[in-house]
Amino acid sequence: MATILETAAGAGVFSTLLAAVDAAGLRGALESPGPFTVFAPVDDAFAALPPGTVQTLVDNPPQLARILKYHVLSGAYDKAELVAQAEWSSLEGAPLPIRRSEPFEVKNATVVTADIVCDNGVVHVIDRVMLPG
């Protein structure tokens, strides 16, 4: 089985996310045994942000890391486990609410593909970049 980052690289729709992970210096952490639950925004989700948003973050790795960590939970959880609890604590520290199970929605993002099991965790593909708050 592949790791979270290998799986993402193979999917071909996470090039911005992977570049952001590298810019934020989080590759090592996400290649560790974890396990993690990662809500992975597709490239279109980053492209939908207003101009300059991603570039400012990429230029400032600690700030970028904070936003990326909001998409990660400690522990491997599939959809069934996630929807059983209204709110989860993200690695960023802010709560991540589960808003609906059908369709599966995390905060204001919709999970387009759930439960991609990897060596070191679970990936859920989402259609929006989530921001704490």
Place this chain on the structure above:
Amino acid sequence: MTATVAGVRPALIPPSTHAYAEVIHRLEAGGSMLPDTPENLQQIIGIYKAYAVPMDFYWRDLLYIAERVFLNPLPAFKYFISQEYLDLPNSYAGDQSKLRIWRGGEKAHPELLEFMAKGETRAMPKLLHHLWHDRVNMEFAEACMQAMFWHQGMGGRFNDYIASDAYRANADRAIKAYFKGNLVMLGLYKLFPEMFLEQVRQLSYTANLGLFWEVMAPVFFEMSDLYDEGKMTSVPQAMDFLVNGIFAVAGRPIYHHVFIGGECIEIIPKGEGFTWLYEAALPYVEAVFYRTSPFRGTKSYNAQAQQVPADQADFHYGILYADVFPVGSAGIPPTLLMQDMLHFLPPYLQELYKHHRRGEEDQLIQLGITFQRSMYNVTSAVIQALRCALLYPLDDTDPEHLMANRRFFEAQMDRFLRPEARLSDIQTQDYR
């Protein structure tokens, strides 16, 4: 105020029954709390320009105070910005910017430099301008900083950090370095460590506000330029420009560095991950637009008679609630801002004010109310940016999502149900 805006109400959910339903439907249609009229557009753009010029001084001097004046026990010259800080290149404007977002130059605005040289009177030594109070009113900027510092706990992690052991250790290093060899001050520090620490915390908020305004000044300058060129033609366009600006620099680091004897001490390192949006912009809007403080001026408040809320979150003395009429009294920080803006009013606003109320006699009040309109538009941009970041697109087709947006907008409008709010007033042009 329950009339609906024909043709723009989302058909997928029933109309709002909120007292500000008309405004809510306008927000749901991508509009601003401020109605889209040519005069509103002219007023807000004109005042953004007049605000941006002194703001170009505020941010530079705030950083100068936080980073260089620091704990000077007699900071009589803290408003005498050094040339280095007056020339500080803007991080997000100008050709030198690594991440240029706004098209303006990086240097202090020429109208600011001209005013600093001449003031309202004539060219004189800086000290005379200062003593005659013929200068940019930094007291207003400091009052905003103090509102942020005093209210605290308005989201973000800045406040938690300045109470942390890591912050104490960094501040301690800076205090000891700053007073190195000064046995009197070091002795006082030993006796009253918390007093010194609290002063450093205030300076951290000074840096925070400086970094916040460094972004806003070029935003407002560009909006004014676009309007002058005929490229900004509606209030929603002006709001959207602000929304895009908020996102563009959301990730800008907020930090506090101090320079002592050639060494840079990081009291709040950039590595803490604090951002412009969470640790500066949102607390600023909450502290300054909504809350601030019941300052002494022409109106006195009696806290014992419950005229001042017991809960800080209920404070409602910001520009969105202000009765602009008492403008002109000494000591009121907003008055100082009005006076600052008066110096840089574009000719079309001067002309507008001449034709209303008491003409030039009450320009300060008229521009104060214009400022209020413009800040309702900025607040609309913040509300729309938050909706965009935390909720759903306005053209979403899921009724549950639209209802979530609706609840958010209604909760925001609830804050304007108190009688002091000026949201109803700004719906017409008669309020001047």
